Amino acid sequence: MRLPIFYSAMLLTFVNLLLRFAGTGFQVYLSGRIGAAGIGLLQLVMSVNGLAVVAGIGGIRTASMYLTAEELGRKKYGNVRWVLSGCFGYSILFSGLVSTLLFSFAPMIADCWIGHPETSDALRLFALFLPVICLANVMTGYFTAANRIGTLAAVEVAEQLLSMIITLGTLTVFADNDPLKASLCVIFGSCVSACLTLGCLVILRILEKPPRCPRIPITARLKNTALPLGLADILKSGINTVETLMVPRRLALNVYVSDPLAAFGLVGGMVFPVLMFPACILFGLAELLIPELARCAASGSKRRIAYLVQKSLRLALLYGIFFGGLEFLLAEHLCCSLYHNPDAGQYLKLYALLIPMLYCDAIVDAMTKGLGQQKKCVRYNILTSSMDVALLYLLLPGYGMTGYFISFALTHLVNFLLSLRLLLKITGENFPFHLPVLAVSAALLSVWGGMQFTIPGARTISYLLLLGSLFCLFQVTGREDLQWLKGLLRKK
Numbered sequence: 001m002r003l004p005i006f007y008s009a010m011l012l013t014f015v016n017l018l019l020r021f022a023g024t025g026f027q028v029y030l031s032g033r034i035g036a037a038g039i040g041l042l043q044l045v046m047s048v049n050g051l052a053v054v055a056g057i058g059g060i061r062t063a064s065m066y067l068t069a070e071e072l073g074r075k076k077y078g079n080v081r082w083v084l085s086g087c088f089g090y091s092i093l094f095s096g097l098v099s100t101l102l103f104s105f106a107p108m109i110a111d112c113w114i115g116h117p118e119t120s121d122a123l124r125l126f127a128l129f130l131p132v133i134c135l136a137n138v139m140t141g142y143f144t145a146a147n148r149i150g151t152l153a154a155v156e157v158a159e160q161l162l163s164m165i166i167t168l169g170t171l172t173v174f175a176d177n178d179p180l181k182a183s184l185c186v187i188f189g190s191c192v193s194a195c196l197t198l199g200c201l202v203i204l205r206i207l208e209k210p211p212r213c214p215r216i217p218i219t220a221r222l223k224n225t226a227l228p229l230g231l232a233d234i235l236k237s238g239i240n241t242v243e244t245l246m247v248p249r250r251l252a253l254n255v256y257v258s259d260p261l262a263a264f265g266l267v268g269g270m271v272f273p274v275l276m277f278p279a280c281i282l283f284g285l286a287e288l289l290i291p292e293l294a295r296c297a298a299s300g301s302k303r304r305i306a307y308l309v310q311k312s313l314r315l316a317l318l319y320g321i322f323f324g325g326l327e328f329l330l331a332e333h334l335c336c337s338l339y340h341n342p343d344a345g346q347y348l349k350l351y352a353l354l355i356p357m358l359y360c361d362a363i364v365d366a367m368t369k370g371l372g373q374q375k376k377c378v379r380y381n382i383l384t385s386s387m388d389v390a391l392l393y394l395l396l397p398g399y400g401m402t403g404y405f406i407s408f409a410l411t412h413l414v415n416f417l418l419s420l421r422l423l424l425k426i427t428g429e430n431f432p433f434h435l436p437v438l439a440v441s442a443a444l445l446s447v448w449g450g451m452q453f454t455i456p457g458a459r460t461i462s463y464l465l466l467l468g469s470l471f472c473l474f475q476v477t478g479r480e481d482l483q484w485l486k487g488l489l490r491k492k
Contacts, residue, residue: 022160026167027273028338030182031265033171038179040248040265044114045183047244049126052102054237056095056134059229060087062290062369064141066225067218069291072145073298078213080142084205086218087138090226095134103127113245122183129191136194139201145291148204155200163193225374232378239385243392244268247404250396257400267351267401270344274334275351275358278323282316282359286366293370305371309429312363317436318476320359322467325443325450327352329463333456347401354409356440361416368423376422384415435476442470 031039064087071079102109103124110120143152167189174181251260289312296304327334331352332345368377388411395403424431450463471477 018157018160022164026164027269030186031270031339034177034179034182035262038177038182038265039269040261040263041114041116041119041179042183042186043265043268044116044245044248045119045122046186047241048109048113048123049187051234051237051241052098052126052130053133054233055230056091056098056130057137057230057233058090058094059226059231059233059374060091060094060134060222061137061141062229062374063087063090063222063226064138065145065291066294066369066372067221068142068145069294070298072291073295076213078211079216080146081210081213082216082218084138084142086222087141087226088135090222091134091138092131094230095131099127099130102130113241115245115249116180118180119183122180122187125184126187126191129194132198133191133194136198136201139198139205142205143201144287145294147288147291149288151204152201155197158200159193159197162196163189165189166192228374228378229369232374232381235378236381236385239382239389243385243389246389247392247396250393251400253397254400263401266341266344267347267404270335270339270341271347271351274338274348275327275355278319278327278355279359279362282319282362285312285315286362289363289366290370293367294372297371305427306429309367309423309427310431312367313360313431314435316360316363317356318439318471320356321436321439321443323359324352324355325447325463325467326460327355328447329450329459330456350405351408354412356436357413357416361412361419364416364419364423368419368426371423371426373422373426377419380415380418380422383418384411387411387414438474439471439476442467442474442476445470 027039030042034042064084067083067087068080071077071083106120106123106127107117110123111117140152140156143149167185170185170188171182174185247264248260251257251263254260257263289308293305293308295301296308328349331349332342335341335345335348365377388407391407391410392404395407399406420431423429446463446466449466450459453459453462
């Protein structure tokens with residue numbers, strides 16, 4: 001049975017929350033075990049592995065989701081088997097090539113890029129499992145487009161649990177407090193769990209007994225969909241990897257930064273997980289908007305597209321403003337409780353100011369991809385990622401981690417504005433300017449009110465009461481929103 005998008009999003013939200021709780025808890029455990037410098041080294045290794053995954057996937061996950069949704073939107077259910085067949089062939093070709101290159105050049109990458117030759121074993125271990133990880137992404141794209149969210153959620157929970165069990169077990173037996181051995185354990189756990197995901201999803205697809213139909217041409221559609229996305233993702237991830245590997249080296253030129261790897265690990269490994277933790281709810285919605293909008297575009301449902309664009313933008317804005325203010329107020333308390341590190345709390349307080357923009361950008365990006373604007377997204381991603389590297393290169397030696405923040409904020413703002421302009425242009429929609437102004441004003445007043453208290457609980461309660469009251473007073477939310485929520489709960 002195909003669930004309405006609201007209920008699918010709620011299910012994905014629950015699963016994402018569960019996984020994010022587990023992931024954040026594991027990050028806290030790991031940071032306590034190997035320290036900020038160890039987390040920084042792990043970030044460097046995982047950045048190279050992340051680039052390998054993106055290159056191996058080559059845009060095929062979103063392409064699998066998008067092309068499957070198109071066929072389902074046209075009611076051509078038998079064609080899905082040929083979509084998946086083409087996606088598997090594409091994925092095997094790309095992931096096999098990238099896996100071979102990573103395994104062959106691991107010693108050089110470890111020495112020249114990461115600066116720690118002994119990390120080559122971790123890179124080679126990951127290279128062996130890379131094709132499995134990429135094929136699993138094809139299947140998750142299909143199950144998302146087919147709205148088999150319950151099945152996908154169960155498999156993802158099992159994958160995360162298995163990954164954590166294996167990782168914790170190997171850490172206890174093998175790693176002690178060695179960051180290099182910890183990297184091997186983390187990679188091994190995630191790779192073995194990816195095998196479980198791929199096996200389960202393939203078996204479940206076979207058990208569906210899909211209808212047979214004549215072969216359809218899929219190569220050209222894959223080229224038009226997957227290749228632009230793959231190029232964008234590879235370039236963006238490549239630039240991000242260069243950025244990640246460059247940051248500690250450029251920070252070392254700043255006289256006020258005594259331990260560059262620890263400073264980088266503090267922000268990347270401690271602050272960002274807390275910063276983006278509430279976004280798992282929006283990521284569930286973003287995951288579903290791509291196939292939903294693709295189905296609407298294929299069936300010509302312009303009214304439905306307009307509705308989804310307006311509601312999703314409004315939801316992302318209010319949600320981001322709500323959590324931006326809350327994390328700003330509780331930054332020190334959260335980081336001292338999780339990491340026993342007050343410096344992380346100061347950084348979180350600073351980055352919390354960007355939460356509304358970051359959360360809205362995730363939704364806007366998903367909607368533009370769902371409406372087939374992959375090629376333009378490529379240009380925006382290349383532009384802003386290149387801009388980020390240039391700014392970091394120039395700012396880090398003189399301004400340290402403050403320069404990192406300036407670069408992060410500017411490039412994400414440019415990307416968000418370009419993507420939002422594109423979305424509104426292709427849909428013909430307008431987003432009222434007064435709404436973000438009133439919502440931000442209400443949040444600032446509520447944060448000010450919360451700061452009058454020192455106890456975290458009192459801060460939270462006062463912030464919630466003030467924000468809710470001001471949202472109603474400024475008419476940011478009203479009776480129409482309550483009616484909309486009732487309609488969702490009644491499956492209307």
